[in-house]
Amino acid sequence: MPKTVVIADDHPSFRASARAILQAEGFEVIGEAEDGASTIAAVGELAPDVVLLDVQLPDLDGFAVCRELCLNGGPPAVVLVSSRDACDYGRLIEQSGARGFIAKAELSGAALADLLG
Amino acid sequence: MSARLLFLAAAATLGLALVGAATLLVITSDHEDNKATTIALAVTAGISFIASGLVAVWRRPENRTGYLLAAVGYLWFFGALNESNNDWLFTAGGALGSLVFGAFIHLLLAFPGGRLARRRDLWLVLSTYALVLTGSVATLLLVEVPNPKVCPGCRSTIVVGSNDGLETVLTVIVTALSLALLATVLVIVVTRYLRSRGALRRALGPVLGAGAFAMFILALQVSIDTYSVGAAEPLEWVFLAAFATVPLAFLLGVLRSRLARSGVGDLLLALGRGTPIRDALAGALADPTLEIAYWLPERERFVSADGKPLPDQPEGRATTLVDHAGRPAAALLHDPMLTHEPELVEAVVAAAGLWLDNERLQAKLRAEVAFLEAIVNASPSLLCSVDREGRIANLNDAAWQASGYVEENDVKGQLFWDAFVGPEARTEARRRFEEAAPAHEAVSFEHTFVNQLGERLTIAWSTAPLYDEDGSVRYVVCGGLDITEREQQHRQLQASEERLRAAIDASPVAIVEYALDDTITRWNPAAERIFGWTAEQVIGGKARHQPPGREAELAELFRRVRDGEVYMGVESKRVRSDGSQVNVAIAAAPIRDSDGQVVSHMALFADITERKRHEEELLASRARIVQAGDEARRQLERNLHDGAQQRLVALSISLRLAQSKVSTDPDAAEAVLEGARTELAAALDDLRELARGIHPAVLTDRGLRAAVEALAARSPVPVEFETPDEALPRPVEAAAYYVIAEELANVIKHAGATMVNVRVACEDGRAVIAVSDDGVGGADPGDGSGLSGLADRVEALGGSLSIESPPGGGTRVTASIPL
Numbered sequence: 001m002p003k004t005v006v007i008a009d010d011h012p013s014f015r016a017s018a019r020a021i022l023q024a025e026g027f028e029v030i031g032e033a034e035d036g037a038s039t040i041a042a043v044g045e046l047a048p049d050v051v052l053l054d055v056q057l058p059d060l061d062g063f064a065v066c067r068e069l070c071l072n073g074g075p076p077a078v079v080l081v082s083s084r085d086a087c088d089y090g091r092l093i094e095q096s097g098a099r100g101f102i103a104k105a106e107l108s109g110a111a112l113a114d115l116l117g
Numbered sequence: 118m119s120a121r122l123l124f125l126a127a128a129a130t131l132g133l134a135l136v137g138a139a140t141l142l143v144i145t146s147d148h149e150d151n152k153a154t155t156i157a158l159a160v161t162a163g164i165s166f167i168a169s170g171l172v173a174v175w176r177r178p179e180n181r182t183g184y185l186l187a188a189v190g191y192l193w194f195f196g197a198l199n200e201s202n203n204d205w206l207f208t209a210g211g212a213l214g215s216l217v218f219g220a221f222i223h224l225l226l227a228f229p230g231g232r233l234a235r236r237r238d239l240w241l242v243l244s245t246y247a248l249v250l251t252g253s254v255a256t257l258l259l260v261e262v263p264n265p266k267v268c269p270g271c272r273s274t275i276v277v278g279s280n281d282g283l284e285t286v287l288t289v290i291v292t293a294l295s296l297a298l299l300a301t302v303l304v305i306v307v308t309r310y311l312r313s314r315g316a317l318r319r320a321l322g323p324v325l326g327a328g329a330f331a332m333f334i335l336a337l338q339v340s341i342d343t344y345s346v347g348a349a350e351p352l353e354w355v356f357l358a359a360f361a362t363v364p365l366a367f368l369l370g371v372l373r374s375r376l377a378r379s380g381v382g383d384l385l386l387a388l389g390r391g392t393p394i395r396d397a398l399a400g401a402l403a404d405p406t407l408e409i410a411y412w413l414p415e416r417e418r419f420v421s422a423d424g425k426p427l428p429d430q431p432e433g434r435a436t437t438l439v440d441h442a443g444r445p446a447a448a449l450l451h452d453p454m455l456t457h458e459p460e461l462v463e464a465v466v467a468a469a470g471l472w473l474d475n476e477r478l479q480a481k482l483r484a485e486v487a488f489l490e491a492i493v494n495a496s497p498s499l500l501c502s503v504d505r506e507g508r509i510a511n512l513n514d515a516a517w518q519a520s521g522y523v524e525e526n527d528v529k530g531q532l533f534w535d536a537f538v539g540p541e542a543r544t545e546a547r548r549r550f551e552e553a554a555p556a557h558e559a560v561s562f563e564h565t566f567v568n569q570l571g572e573r574l575t576i577a578w579s580t581a582p583l584y585d586e587d588g589s590v591r592y593v594v595c596g597g598l599d600i601t602e603r604e605q606q607h608r609q610l611q612a613s614e615e616r617l618r619a620a621i622d623a624s625p626v627a628i629v630e631y632a633l634d635d636t637i638t639r640w641n642p643a644a645e646r647i648f649g650w651t652a653e654q655v656i657g658g659k660a661r662h663q664p665p666g667r668e669a670e671l672a673e674l675f676r677r678v679r680d681g682e683v684y685m686g687v688e689s690k691r692v693r694s695d696g697s698q699v700n701v702a703i704a705a706a707p708i709r710d711s712d713g714q715v716v717s718h719m720a721l722f723a724d725i726t727e728r729k730r731h732e733e734e735l736l737a738s739r740a741r742i743v744q745a746g747d748e749a750r751r752q753l754e755r756n757l758h759d760g761a762q763q764r765l766v767a768l769s770i771s772l773r774l775a776q777s778k779v780s781t782d783p784d785a786a787e788a789v790l791e792g793a794r795t796e797l798a799a800a801l802d803d804l805r806e807l808a809r810g811i812h813p814a815v816l817t818d819r820g821l822r823a824a825v826e827a828l829a830a831r832s833p834v835p836v837e838f839e840t841p842d843e844a845l846p847r848p849v850e851a852a853a854y855y856v857i858a859e860e861l862a863n864v865i866k867h868a869g870a871t872m873v874n875v876r877v878a879c880e881d882g883r884a885v886i887a888v889s890d891d892g893v894g895g896a897d898p899g900d901g902s903g904l905s906g907l908a909d910r911v912e913a914l915g916g917s918l919s920i921e922s923p924p925g926g927g928t929r930v931t932a933s934i935p936l
Contacts, residue, residue, distance in 0.1 A: 011759070011763045011767075013763055013764060013767040013796065014763060014766055014767055014770075016767070017766075017767040017770035017771055017774070018770065020770075020771075020774055020789070021770050021773060021774045021777075024774055024777060024778065025777070056758075083758060083762045083763060083766045084758075104766040104769075104770070105765070105766050105769035105770070106769075107770055107773075108770075108773055108777075
């Protein structure tokens with residue numbers, strides 16, 4: 001059974017690209033969100049396995065959304081993405097409770113699968 | 118006196134005895150034919166010499182003339198021994214009878230003083246005595262009958278041997294020497310007479326005349342006798358007559374003195390008639406050379422009648438002091454002859470004493486006047502006397518020099534105001550003088566005038582009236598002090614004070630001077646302007662512009678300034694009359710007098726409110742520029758991030774997706790690649806737009822006109838534009854571009870305009886950029902329209918930005934930047 005994914009990003013072009021490549025590589029994209037609040041709502045509603053979460057969202061930033069999602073203690077697994085490099089964020093990623101970080105340009109089903117184990 | 122009288126009595130007795138003896142000898146003589154005549158003449162001659170000699174001795178015992186006269190008389194009687202019948206007495210008469218001629222020549226050469234004044238005269242007299250004695254004795258030694266014609270029987274008792282040849286030689290030698298001596302004495306006597314003057318000549322005349330004549334006859338007699346013995350006999354009578362005249366002539370001189378003494382009466386008459394005393398005295402004393410000197414006891418010297426010190430007297434003048442009322446009154450400088458007539462001088466002087474004393478007082482007065490004149494002329498002050506018409510009657514050297522005239526007399530007689538007052542004030546000076554008449558009370562005034570030498574002088578005058586006998590003003594005495602230099606210094610000081618005052622009045626800085634008791638003594642117009650109080654309100658009172666609550670601190674500051682500290686550029690706040698505060702830069706310094714004592718202090722306040730505002734604006738502007746830069750970079754990052762970066766990320770993912778599908782599903786891969794190409798083109802567009810936003814390349818490469826053209830081309834609202842032909846400096850060009858770009862963006866976003874007009878022009882050394890539209894207006898520079906950023910950019914170049922945007926009236930933004 002393929003893992004379900006919600007993509008949270010404010011850029012439609014990225015959401016479309018991510019959906020295409022993840023679905024092509026065996027993930028099932030069950031929802032998209034364009035800001036923090038709708039992300040939290042979508043996760044509550046859809047209960048995906050994975051949330052692909054952009055660090056920069058128009059309302060809440062990705063770390064705050066991540067803390068909110070992880071507070072509930074279980075799934076989904078949150079993977080942070082950004083067009084910036086991981087080193088731009090320092091230890092924020094480690095401390096966020098997210099499963100991992102993938103640079104947007106490096107996104108692929110395999111890379112996501114690697115993080116999920 | 119009695120001794121002299123006894124002596125005179127004895128001498129007279131001797132004379133009488135000699136007369137008796139001589140008479141006896143003549144009467145008893147056996148060889149005298151003319152007994153009566155001989156007695157009459159010879160005795161008369163001898164007796165008159167003795168008598169006049171004794172009279173002279175009685176009158177003037179100190180003069181030897183009397184003795185000499187008497188001696189001639191006594192010696193004369195030796196000649197009577199020749200009448201004796203006794204050979205011994207006859208021989209004695211022959212030896213001594215000629216001595217009388219030596220005494221006679223002695224008398225003539227010593228007359229009138231009785232002393233031989235010269236060594237030559239002494240030698241002559243001694244030679245004469247020697248010659249007559251040796252000649253007579255030699256004859257008696259060589260000739261047994263020395264006078265055979267007169268007395269053939271009279272023989273020399275001392276003859277040593279008769280020798281006719283030797284006798285002839287002796288006679289020739291004695292005769293030659295006698296003639297030579299007589300000629301010499303004659304020449305001397307005549308010369309003396311001719312050289313004498315005045316009283317001396319008159320005194321010498323009769324005596325020397327008679328004497329010289331007698332000697333001439335004697336010489337003639339001797340000469341003739343030499344050739345023919347006895348031929349000269351008649352001359353003997355002539356000689357005797359002339360010889361006997363000498364004492365008569367002497368008595369005549371004495372008589373003339375007595376006559377002169379009667380001139381005292383004439384003197385008093387002449388003085389009474391007003392004849393000048395010198396002339397009267399010169400007449401009475403018969404000495405036209407007479408001068409009078411007057412004694413000034415306070416100066417202890419004699420002065421002449423006009424009060425001047427007496428010049429040194431030439432040699433040969435005699436002085437007689439005249440006392441009056443027990444003190445020296447005058448001295449007569451006169452011919453030394455007059456000393457022989459002391460009684461005359463005494464009588465004349467006694468008679469003239471009162472006049473002389475009067476003259477002495479006048480001389481004293483003149484001397485005092487001369488003394489005063491010397492003081493007046495030596496005075497550095499100007500002094501002049503002015504008559505009732507205002508004419509200068511007299512002036513001293515200082516006044517004369519100040520007038521600048523070459524000749525003192527050129528100033529005298531001039532009107533005072535013509536000589537010492539400038540033309541502009543002459544009328545006024547004349548009017549004042551005329552108004553002061555007739556009292557001419559003392560006044561003081563100053564006048565500046567240009568004197569004859571072209572020197573500009575200022576004189577401070579004081580006047581005082583000078584009255585005549587009847588109490589009316591005769592002269593006005595004007596005393597002046599040359600104050601030209603003082604006046605000049607005063608004017609320079611005034612000018613310098615005036616400059617200082619003008620500088621203080623014109624100063625943009627408030628200048629306040631505080632007296633030592635902290636009251637304000639100076640408050641310039643700038644202080645009025647800056648603090649709002651007028652000078653009348655604050656001068657004399659305490660400072661009102663000091664901020665409340667700082668009194669103690671400022672009092673301490675005042676104290677330190679007065680101790681000599683100088684403050685400069687201290688920035689603080691002060692209070693205005695309306696209660697508002699003003700930012701000031703303060704400088705303060707003590708003011709010292711010429712002794713270095715602090716007499717006040719001055720504080721200078723520069724109003725720096727405007728400067729402070731500018732500084733604050735500058736700080737804010739700088740902060741805004743920095744902020745705008747930050748914002749621009751943030752925007753740039755956001756734009757990159759949101760635009761091109763996102764597209765490139767998507768492109769990257771698309772390429773990976775295409776890659777994974779290219780072998781399994783080539784059609785799908787192709788579709789993905791097509792999408793990727795579109796994405797890439799969009800990314801490039803984004804980047805280009807972004808780069809343009811960072812700095813327009815066209816501005817750099819092609820200039821402002823091309824850049825504005827590009828902006829206009831991209832604008833959806835039609836743009837009309839106008840740019841200058843000349844290139845603007847780069848920073849100005851960039852500022853102009855951003856003003857236009859930002860405004861066009863604003864117009865497009867907010868104005869709803871149908872047309873935009875852009876105009877860039879160079880006017881009066883400034884670049885003027887104007888962007889106007891026909892839109893809705895009502896733009897607010899503070900609403901984030903970017904206008905404040907533009908203003909900062911323009912102001913950073915020293916320019917200004919203005920905006921007019923009435924609601925409904927379009928918007929016009931104008932930037933003006935100096936080139």
